[in-house]
Amino acid sequence: MSGNPVPVIILVEPQLGENIGMCARAMLNCGLDRLRLVRPRDGWPNPAAKATAADADAVLERVEVFATLDEALADCHHVLATTARARSLAVPVETAETAARQVVRWNAGGAGVAVLFGAEASGLDTSSVARAERLVRFDTNPEFPSLNLAQSVLLFGWEWRRAALASEPPEEEGLPATRGELRPFLERLVSALEARGFFLTPELRPTTEAILHSLFHRTAPTERELALLQGMLTALLRERRTDGEGAASGHEAAS
Amino acid sequence: MSGNPVPVIILVEPQLGENIGMCARAMLNCGLDRLRLVRPRDGWPNPAAKATAADADAVLERVEVFATLDEALADCHHVLATTARARSLAVPVETAETAARQVVRWNAGGAGVAVLFGAEASGLDTSSVARAERLVRFDTNPEFPSLNLAQSVLLFGWEWRRAALASEPPEEEGLPATRGELRPFLERLVSALEARGFFLTPELRPTTEAILHSLFHRTAPTERELALLQGMLTALLRERRTDGEGAASGHEAAS
Numbered sequence A, B: 001m002s003g004n005p006v007p008v009i010i011l012v013e014p015q016l017g018e019n020i021g022m023c024a025r026a027m028l029n030c031g032l033d034r035l036r037l038v039r040p041r042d043g044w045p046n047p048a049a050k051a052t053a054a055d056a057d058a059v060l061e062r063v064e065v066f067a068t069l070d071e072a073l074a075d076c077h078h079v080l081a082t083t084a085r086a087r088s089l090a091v092p093v094e095t096a097e098t099a100a101r102q103v104v105r106w107n108a109g110g111a112g113v114a115v116l117f118g119a120e121a122s123g124l125d126t127s128s129v130a131r132a133e134r135l136v137r138f139d140t141n142p143e144f145p146s147l148n149l150a151q152s153v154l155l156f157g158w159e160w161r162r163a164a165l166a167s168e169p170p171e172e173e174g175l176p177a178t179r180g181e182l183r184p185f186l187e188r189l190v191s192a193l194e195a196r197g198f199f200l201t202p203e204l205r206p207t208t209e210a211i212l213h214s215l216f217h218r219t220a221p222t223e224r225e226l227a228l229l230q231g232m233l234t235a236l237l238r239e240r241r242t243d244g245e246g247a248a249s250g251h252e253a254a255s
Helices: A017-029 A047-052 A057-061 A069-073 A096-108 A149-165 A179-195 A205-219 A223-237 A245-254 B017-029 B047-052 B057-061 B069-073 B096-108 B149-165 B179-195 B205-219 B223-237 B245-254
Strands: A008-012 A035-038 A064-066 A078-082 A093-095 A113-117 A134-137 B008-012 B035-038 B064-066 B078-082 B093-095 B113-117 B134-137
Touching (some): A008 A017, A008 A149, A017 A057, A069 A113, A096 A149, A179 A223, B017 B057, B017 B149, B064 B069, B069 B179, B078 B096, B096 B113, B096 B134
Parallel strands (some): A008 A035, A035 A064, B008 B035, B008 B113, B035 B064, B093 B134
């Protein structure tokens, strides 16, 4: 297992420092030490986190803080979200065991992998879930399913550790584009749609945008495919010409 | 899984009510609802437990409290202890996954099964470990192995749930004697040894007694075997006779 990278655990808008500390401890129990925070409610550093981390200082000292989830994901090739609710999005759901195996294969193939955990009370919002290729489901008691934040992190870490110790074969597929590479395309797409009156009402826009995001994030295009998508978009945005030259040059720019 | 009994979780001398509540929550997350406490430091009921149980009230309301571990174990056929340290005892150690499968098989065969968890800081003492047939090891990061109480309970419960959902075939072996049935034999054995000057110093006695306890608890004798052990002990304690009649009648009483 040594030498292989480990997944990044990302807490999105965590509230209590105590819980961040307990997450750090649970992570290190399982051999995970890369923790990112997106907009922690009480700022960072937070003394309450140190109090509950029980000497998992190595994790807390390396915490990276981001203002947006997209920035936290910029260098990641694959993203999973832990949530019981798929919301309105068609993201495939996997058990923690299956997801953990996939993470180990992705990491072994050289990809950067992030696993998202939502805030204590509210979980992940639709926009965050839309960043994920897969959702991770914890098969707890259906009559009493709710895990607290650190317990969710512990169970994911426990499954990850089991999978890592079993030394899965590396993922043979090529790396997808990082989220940082994908983002300009999505921004360009949304701007273009906006300029063309695609979003009918401001109320529906976040949901529509989340569905679009989810669609492309789930697909996890390679760099080459992403270039093709950019080329397609360029072509589509061009004024139609009768000789078809625009579409052809658009595709060439992408490949 | 419904209809099958579940293992009893026993917390030995737990300190903080908050941790008891978090254990109850973790148990119910995994479908476990039988909790016993041995000498809880702050008494019982404890309002601090309710505060952290997050509506796992069904577990807290059914909590049973005992003055000694032996009383808590009296109706149990099989006992596991969760501890990283086997102490000086030769108790077999299993992973949580393997232990959980065994628990499911035992329960499915009609046996009462207890799983012991020690106090927050100190864990289980040698005398408690000596009650166990097997030890349960959590394969955490060797450089940062220490789990808190509720996390240990959660990981055991998680593995138990996985094993229970996989519906293991029931244990075909006969039931061992309950711990309540075994105890008079052990008390009689220790008294007899004491009367014969077996325990050389008061300092060494607890360790020696623990080794003896561990030996017989690990063996998990059936009721018939236990009767035979009692008969053997009777015979051994009798004055030696030249015609051998004492040994013969002792064995008959046992079978």
